Amino acid sequence: MAIDKITTASITDANITTAKLAYDAIPFRNIIINGDMSIAQRATSVSGITNASGDVFVNDRFCWAESGSMTSTFTMSQVTDVPTGQGFAKSLKLDCTATDTPATTERIRIETRFEGQNLQYLKKGTANAESWTISFWVKSVKTGTYIVNFLDEDNARMVSKAYTINSANTWEKKTMTIAPDTTGTFDNDNAHSLTVAWILSAGSSLQSGSLADVWQAYANANYAAGQVNFADSTSNEFYLTGVQLEAGTTASEFEFLPVDVNLDRCLRYYQKSYSYATAPGTNTTVGIVTTDGSAGGLTTGYLAGNIKFEKIMRAAPTLTFYEKGGDSGVCSRLQAGVARTDNQPIATESISDNNASIYSSGTANANSIDVQFEAKAEL
């Protein structure tokens, strides 16, 4: 190209768009963490999920959640069934294993949750609030209308968007844009400010109004109007991957991150001592934390130690300790080279976002603590 063809007009801001650039001009534009479902630290499958299970995680940052007392059950897995030719290697699969019909305000959904401090650039609640665009790949045995709900936890506001599964058991890409919300700012802190929920079942009281397809005050009636009941057949399977939420009115190409970067982001919310592929509670010494030996040598009394987390966590985490054999709430006491005694008491002196001070008041003669752990600071 001749130099005189490059004019000032041709390089004005309006003519230079992300789509025309050969690289990702806006790194970390995807607000969703682990949107490609590549990370699953806890397990690759959990079965028997019921209303008593609480939040259940397989793929990091995405949890199964239920409100009410539905009797349906599910298996959630990280699987390799993905849309062809899109670059994805893993997806989240939810398999209905026992059916039920949701009553009144009962609901089942897959959720991902966000800290307010990561959302400030969206300028929600101001005159300059951004539009948002969400895109994802989805496959379901059950066709029909499904809802994605965005819940502003700080201001009890929501917007719900409908999408249609057109063909059974076929990967489809869905894209939806949400108009700006000039009401209700997100708190600028590490607390839970936003939930994005893929609704799977919703009771009649959640569908009796008109779908809240623009931001509005939370109202049950407008939460999920039109939603099919995914829990109505044990043949039902739901798959999700390639989830991206970004500022603006168009969906850009999915932002693939290196696996180490993706995992690093997940560690802010969940860590464990076990190796990546080992589920907590496994009988193993691989990854076990051994505290520095007691300064006083062997003792049947107190032993103390320290666990330094791999990355500063969102908040002081809930710690679950496991002795070598896999029982929780206890540790092993180690006499190095001689004996390891399992099922010994363990407690915490303190827990912070980057460190835990632990001690064992057990009776087994030992000079250090052997313990596995998982640390959870989810939203």
Place this chain on the structure above:
Amino acid sequence: MINTVEKIYNWENNFTNYKVTYDDGKISSVPLDEANTDYQAIQTWIADGGTVIDNPPE
């Protein structure tokens, strides 16, 4: 689901965390951090009538 909650004291008799036993038998240590969602769940459990086991050292 929470089954029992117990206050844990250190050797200096300071209340440092909660020991929570869940219905599935899992036992966890929950820090006294209002940003921790398990701490928040304990406060809700207490507000709903749950009784915390409290045996401070003598």
